[in-house]
Amino acid sequence: MIPDNIKKDHVFMAIKEIDENGIPASRNSTKFQLSYNNRLYPPKYVLSLANKYANGKELQPWEFSGGVETNNFLEKLGFKIVSKAPSKIKTGPEKDNKDCHVARSKGGMKNKHNHRCSECKNTIIDMFRVIFGNVKIEHKMEIKARLEDYIHESYYKDLAAIYNALKNYRGNESFVRSKFLKSCDLYIPQPGFVVELDESQHFSEARKISLTHYPKGLKTGFNVNKWIEQCEKIMSKDNNPHDRDEQRAWYDTLRDFLPLIKGLQPTVRISLLDYTWCELDPNKEEDVELFKSLVLNIDTEKKENNKSSEKVRIATACLQSDGHYTNESRTRLLFELIDKLDQKADLILLPAGFYQTSNDPKTLYARLKLLDNIWKS
Numbered sequence: 001m002i003p004d005n006i007k008k009d010h011v012f013m014a015i016k017e018i019d020e021n022g023i024p025a026s027r028n029s030t031k032f033q034l035s036y037n038n039r040l041y042p043p044k045y046v047l048s049l050a051n052k053y054a055n056g057k058e059l060q061p062w063e064f065s066g067g068v069e070t071n072n073f074l075e076k077l078g079f080k081i082v083s084k085a086p087s088k089i090k091t092g093p094e095k096d097n098k099d100c101h102v103a104r105s106k107g108g109m110k111n112k113h114n115h116r117c118s119e120c121k122n123t124i125i126d127m128f129r130v131i132f133g134n135v136k137i138e139h140k141m142e143i144k145a146r147l148e149d150y151i152h153e154s155y156y157k158d159l160a161a162i163y164n165a166l167k168n169y170r171g172n173e174s175f176v177r178s179k180f181l182k183s184c185d186l187y188i189p190q191p192g193f194v195v196e197l198d199e200s201q202h203f204s205e206a207r208k209i210s211l212t213h214y215p216k217g218l219k220t221g222f223n224v225n226k227w228i229e230q231c232e233k234i235m236s237k238d239n240n241p242h243d244r245d246e247q248r249a250w251y252d253t254l255r256d257f258l259p260l261i262k263g264l265q266p267t268v269r270i271s272l273l274d275y276t277w278c279e280l281d282p283n284k285e286e287d288v289e290l291f292k293s294l295v296l297n298i299d300t301e302k303k304e305n306n307k308s309s310e311k312v313r314i315a316t317a318c319l320q321s322d323g324h325y326t327n328e329s330r331t332r333l334l335f336e337l338i339d340k341l342d343q344k345a346d347l348i349l350l351p352a353g354f355y356q357t358s359n360d361p362k363t364l365y366a367r368l369k370l371l372d373n374i375w376k377s
Contacts, residue, residue, distance in 0.1 A: 002047060002064045006054045014049035015041060026118045027061070030278050032071055035080045043070045043081060044122070061118045062137045065126050067283055076097060120277035122198060124270060125186065128367065132188050139187035141194075141354045143254055146179045155260045157195045158215045162253055165209050172243035181251055193221060193265035194258055199272050202252060203227070205236040206245035210253045217260050221268035221296075230271060270295055276277045 015034075018041055029042035044066040051059035064070065071081045096203040128135045147163045150156045167173050186195035208231035211224055238244040258264045270277075275294065 002059070002069065002073050003051060003055055006047065006050050006073075008079075010050040010053040011046060011074070011077060011079065013053045014046045017049055018046070019200055026116070028119075029066075030119055031067065031083065031281060033082050034074060035082050040082070042260060043074055047073065061122050062125055065129060066119075066122055067126060116199060117271070117276075117278055120272055123277045123280055124195075124197065124291075125280065126282040127280065127288060127295075128186065128188060130288055131292065131296075132190060134189050136187040136189065137182040138185070139194075140183045141181075141187065141262070143181040143258070144183050145176055145251065145254065147176070150261075153260070155257065158213075158218075159253070159257065162210050162213045163250065165213050166206055166246045166250055169209055169246060170243070172246050174248060175243040175246040177247070181254060184255060187226075191265055193268060193337075195254060195268045195270065196252070197270050197272055198227075200234055201236050201238050202248065203230045203271075204236045204245040204249065205231065205239070206249040207231050207252060210249040214253075214256070218257070219266040220256055221266035227269065227271075230273075234273075268295065294303075 015036060019039075023042060023045060027042055027045040027048075029044065032043055033040035033232075034043045034046055044061060044064075047070055048059045048061060049065070051057065072131070075081055125135055125137065147156075147159060150159055184194045185197045187193075188195065207229050211228050211231070214220075214224060236245075238248070254261070256267050256269075258267050267299070280291055282288065
């Protein structure tokens with residue numbers, strides 16, 4: 001949220017600072033620009049700096065939204081916002097960005113893109129705001145960090161297996177040095193789940209070890225097998241301190257266990273390495289739908305596989321007549337048979353047959369419709 005005590009003078013001071021020091025490449029705008037004195041400036045970065053002059057510190061990009069929220073705020077102060085497009089207007093000075101990886105833009109051309117791009121994180125936050133409304137950033141949630149804190153819980157054995165596997169990895173036994181975990185990246189109050197934004201350091205051998213020990217029944221909001229593959233591909237190493245990989249893998253594990261620890265919905269993880277998230281526009285419905293398919297429908301394939309592997313209970317039945325049955329009595333026996341098998345079978349197989357009955361045809365149709373529904377299910 002943008003503090004409402006930021007005034008026009010604070011924005012002017014921010015613009016002056018940009019003119020003197022330049023714009024970090026990671027803070028450049030992708031869609032809109034603030035136009036002032038025949039120069040263009042990234043609106044969100046301008047407001048971040050303006051907050052420093054209004055409230056004593058730079059406003060972090062994940063603390064407020066770009067696009068509509070930022071643009072409306074600046075326009076109310078009298079500034080002009082324009083869509084970013086090729087132009088002869090000079091832009092504010094830009095700093096070199098050395099920490100880059102190559103990404104492919106929508107046009108198919110290769111561009112340099114910072115894999116720690118703040119605009120990617122901002123776009124993800126904006127997407128969740130569009131979809132769910134309220135999003136809490138760097139949310140503090142009391143999550144105990146030590147294994148012994150869970151000794152009386154039903155999932156203790158699963159956590160202990162992961163913890164011991166991490167200990168045996170390199171012989172580091174004291175990698176848990178905090179009583180509680182730090183804040184989670186994002187928290188979505190409704191319906192209630194945590195989002196973690198994973199950079200390269202989260203894909204290590206230690207993390208692979210923890211993931212391979214996850215119990216089969218643990219519900220996750222990300223594809224565990226894909227994360228294991230990423231770990232095998234990236235093999236990140238962080239030896240400062242020497243057991244940092246084990247520590248990070250353990251803390252990530254506890255966040256993944258939040259459905260059990262806190263009763264939340266499955267933890268969602270987003271890899272910041274496998275997609276240029278800042279290319280998406282939260283104001284475009286098609287981009288929002290793409291984001292949903294990339295982030296919120298990860299387990300679709302898993303669900304379909306589980307559905308196809310479910311066992312189907314099949315019952316076969318037959319009505320025999322010795323010549324003493326009437327059409328009405330056989331119909332009654334047929335209904336009784338269906339009632340008996342309805343709760344015990346998913347599929348009932350009966351031989352084809354036809355006979356007349358004086359029963360109410362509507363009643364007969366309703367019961368046969370029930371049989372038809374059982375068959376189709």
